[in-house]
Amino acid sequence: MRADLRHVDTWLFDLDNTLYPVESGFMGQVERRMTDYVQEVTGLSRDEAYRLQKTYLAEYGLTLGGLVAHHGVDPKAYHALFHDISLEGLAHDPALLAALERLPGRRLIFTNADDVHAERVLDRLGLAHLFDDVFHIGLADYVPKPDRAAFDKMSAAHAIQPAATAFFEDSQRNLEPAHELGMTTVLVGPNATASTAPFVDYKTSNLTAFLMDAETRDAA
Numbered sequence: 001m002r003a004d005l006r007h008v009d010t011w012l013f014d015l016d017n018t019l020y021p022v023e024s025g026f027m028g029q030v031e032r033r034m035t036d037y038v039q040e041v042t043g044l045s046r047d048e049a050y051r052l053q054k055t056y057l058a059e060y061g062l063t064l065g066g067l068v069a070h071h072g073v074d075p076k077a078y079h080a081l082f083h084d085i086s087l088e089g090l091a092h093d094p095a096l097l098a099a100l101e102r103l104p105g106r107r108l109i110f111t112n113a114d115d116v117h118a119e120r121v122l123d124r125l126g127l128a129h130l131f132d133d134v135f136h137i138g139l140a141d142y143v144p145k146p147d148r149a150a151f152d153k154m155s156a157a158h159a160i161q162p163a164a165t166a167f168f169e170d171s172q173r174n175l176e177p178a179h180e181l182g183m184t185t186v187l188v189g190p191n192a193t194a195s196t197a198p199f200v201d202y203k204t205s206n207l208t209a210f211l212m213d214a215e216t217r218d219a220a
């Protein structure tokens with residue numbers, strides 16, 4: 001079934017694990033570096049640090065939230081941890097590039113990563129020129145999705161009209177506020193099709209195929 005996205009003129013994308021596949025292993029590196037850091041800050045064993053990292057992720061939307069609240073970590077210093085992560089696993093995907101290029105209207109990134117990370121990854125993927133702007137966590141005062149405040153800041157910064165916006169994400173919970181606001185929501189990734197969440201409008205394990213197949217405003 002083709003997705004009917006003829007009402008959409010603003011294409012909002014998460015970055016990590018949405019515009020490149022989970023299998024790249026890239027986020028695995030990010031996770032390991034986080035665990036190193038949680039260990040360093042807390043003095044916990046590796047297993048305990050990993051568990052705490054996941055607890056903070058669940059409670060705050062980002063591991064960083066817990067580190068700021070309970071350990072006085074500076075968000076900027078935390079994000080700098082990821083600035084030199086190897087981009088080796090990420091590659092150009094000409095089919096995805098073509099699929100994004102054909103979307104009528106503006107394309108935006110909405111990410112819980114910071115500006116440096118977003119720029120590095122978009123450059124490496126060869127997608128930077130396709131996006132009008134990047135709304136990164138620094139612009140949200142380090143308040144992450146799915147916090148409604150992050151959505152409100154992003155929406156204000158880009159004069160978002162939810163009824164004409166589609167939001168693509170690999171993290172299901174980040175789609176809930178988007179749906180409440182009235183955006184069209186698309187869950188992306190290998191486990192997406194198993195989702196039964198009522199706030200997910202579309203789900204796909206293949207973003208490129210989904211975009212190529214969708215009915216859009218200008219397409220025949």
Ligand SMILES: [Mg+2]
Binds near residue numbers: 014015016170171
């Ligand atoms: Mg993601």
